[in-house]
Amino acid sequence: MKNKKVYISPVVKGVHVLLPASYQSAPSLKDYEVKEELNKIDEDKKNAEIKVREDAAYRSGRLDAEKSYERELKEMKSRSASLAGMFQEAIKHFIEKRDKLLEECEPEIIKLIITIASRIVGYEIDKNSIKVLQNVLKDALSFTKEKKIIAIRLSCDDAKKMKESEGIKIADQDVKFIEDNTISPGGCVIDTNFGSIDSRIETRWEEITKAFSENINDKPEH
Structure with a gap:
C-alpha cells in the first residue's frame, strides 16, 4: 500500500489552504506560559544550586578561618609562654647577680658608711661639742650604776x-x-673604784665596725 499524503486545511483570512500534516501551527499563549514557567523553574533550580554551593563554600571558608585562628592563637600563646619563661629567667639571673655583687661589695659599703658617719659625727663635735659631750657622758654614766666615780678624763679642750x-x-x-x-x-673615760668605762669615739667606732663584721661573717653561704 502506497503512503498517502495527508493535508490539513487551515483557514487564512477566509481562504482554505492545504498544508502538510507535519506543519506546526504557531505556539499558543498557553504554550508560552508553560515555557516561561519551565524556564523559571530551571532558573530557580540553578539559583538554588548556586546558593547551596555558596553556603558550602562559606561554611568551608568559615571552618578554615576558625581553624587558622585557633592555630594562630595557639602559636601566640606558645610564644607568650616562651617569652614569659625567658623574662622570668632573666629576672632570676639579675637577682642572683645583684645579690652576688652586693655580697662582694658589702664590706666596702660598710666601710664607706662608717667613714661617712664618722665625718658627720666629727662635724657635730666641732659645731656642738658641749652638747655631744654631754650626751656621751650621760650614756657612759649609765654604766656606772652604784660605782663610785673617781674622775672623768676628757680631751684638753x-x-x-x-x-x-x-x-x-x-x-x-x-x-x-x-x-x-x-x-x-x-669622747671620755670614766674612772671608777671598779675600773674604767671607755667611751672614746675611737672605741665606739671599733665596736660598730666589729658588729658589722660579725654580722657579715655570720651570714650563711649560698
Missing part, C-alpha cells in the same frame, strides 16, 4: 669647756674632770 660650763650634775659625788691628751674630742 673638752675638759676646759666642762669646767667652764655647768657640766653634768652627778648626785652625791664630787667629780673631777681631768685633761688627757690621749682622748680625742667628743
Whole structure:
C-alpha cells in the first residue's frame, strides 16, 4: 500500500489552504506560559544550586578561618609562654647577680658608711661639742650604776669647756674632770673604784665596725 499524503486545511483570512500534516501551527499563549514557567523553574533550580554551593563554600571558608585562628592563637600563646619563661629567667639571673655583687661589695659599703658617719659625727663635735659631750657622758654614766666615780678624763679642750660650763650634775659625788691628751674630742673615760668605762669615739667606732663584721661573717653561704 502506497503512503498517502495527508493535508490539513487551515483557514487564512477566509481562504482554505492545504498544508502538510507535519506543519506546526504557531505556539499558543498557553504554550508560552508553560515555557516561561519551565524556564523559571530551571532558573530557580540553578539559583538554588548556586546558593547551596555558596553556603558550602562559606561554611568551608568559615571552618578554615576558625581553624587558622585557633592555630594562630595557639602559636601566640606558645610564644607568650616562651617569652614569659625567658623574662622570668632573666629576672632570676639579675637577682642572683645583684645579690652576688652586693655580697662582694658589702664590706666596702660598710666601710664607706662608717667613714661617712664618722665625718658627720666629727662635724657635730666641732659645731656642738658641749652638747655631744654631754650626751656621751650621760650614756657612759649609765654604766656606772652604784660605782663610785673617781674622775672623768676628757680631751684638753673638752675638759676646759666642762669646767667652764655647768657640766653634768652627778648626785652625791664630787667629780673631777681631768685633761688627757690621749682622748680625742667628743669622747671620755670614766674612772671608777671598779675600773674604767671607755667611751672614746675611737672605741665606739671599733665596736660598730666589729658588729658589722660579725654580722657579715655570720651570714650563711649560698
